Amino acid sequence: MTELLLATSNILYFVEMDILGVTSNHSKRVAYISLMIALEINLSPEECVDIVGLSILHDNGFSEKLLYERLKGDHIKRLGDLEQVEDHCNNSEENIKNFPFMTDVKNVIKYHHERYDGTGFFSVKGESIPIMAQIISFADTIDLLVNLKENYIEKEEKINSFLTEQKNKLVSEYILNAFQNVRSNTSFQLDLKGEFLDKALKRNIPYFGKELSLKDLRSISKVFSKIIDCKSKFTSMHSTGLVEKISIMADYYKKDNDEKTKLIIAADLHDIGKLAIPNSILEKTSRLTEKEFETIKAHAYYSRSCLESLEGLEDIDEWIANHHEKLNGTGYPNGLSSDKLNFNSRLLACVDIYQALKEDRPYRKSLSHEQCMVILYHMANDSLIDSKITNDMDIVFAINFKISVPRRCIISPINNKFSED
């Protein structure tokens, strides 16, 4: 769980990078400060694990779409500006609803901007704020206002005046005292500098030796698929639609439960690297420049990079990495050819294209089943995608979505360049 959370926190940095152009490691520092306070006040080991997950995910509801709607495109320069958008609290809470936390974490993320004196977004006050929310709110604010990443030691004066000023306003005396004890430790100050933050988290987090089941993993990947789909109005159903269709194909091919769940997880996460791609490119209505197309292509590489450090997910990672590869070696990011592309990589690639064609894009409306199949058969004939899977999809989707006559092997020239996502 810890490994996965740390890997996925890198994905959330993409959102920050996309919006601000820089990444600050903010959520990991909030996780570390919160964990150290939680340990100091003797929260249970389960709560200590959960507070790391909650901290890493506390701002997951940020998306360029949300910010655009709220701020009408006003330029945002600092993370602190993003934090002022109240909706991110509700969005972040909603997105994590099915995450397999070990304790009751209701409203912790929703209330992560509440202040002890009741002057936060929702005016919840004192001990009515869940203890984990109190801790995260404090860690979040001190990290943003004092920037604990740099020169912690030189900031002693600034930190002291911040703490005096905020006692019983932002934070209770109880949590503040716990923070004072924790921060006197030299390693706390050095850990926050960043280079060894992952190691510091792993060193301090209680270990249960519990491995994630595929079902747990699916609950987590579903959370991330929501974050991905939130990025742009054009892709708001992309991961969800792909999950639906890959499940239908998995049943058709009589995949066992584990393999079907793995395909669903791959569908949830396959475009996670898109979080790093600016919406100005993803939503462009005119033809992409060479450079913009290169930027889009990077998403498959980023998707793989997020997950490849995780043991036990190698097959899912491979299918995700290959979802834009082509049988004749003209795909990306690695230009692999048919002998390197296994069945599930081919299946994910085919269904992904079908799903994308079924959705509206800035430059075209969604296509009918017949129109999608014309394009897919054409690609199969050009040795880009698997022709047997293409045929099967035609029949299976026609039956499942009650489309009257399945078409077979219709070839028509394609003049329009289309996006495969």
Ligand SMILES: [Fe+2]
């Ligand atoms: Fe926040």
Ligand SMILES: [Fe+2]
């Ligand atoms: Fe934050």
Ligand SMILES: [Fe+2]
């Ligand atoms: Fe993709």
Ligand SMILES: [Fe+2]
């Ligand atoms: Fe996709």
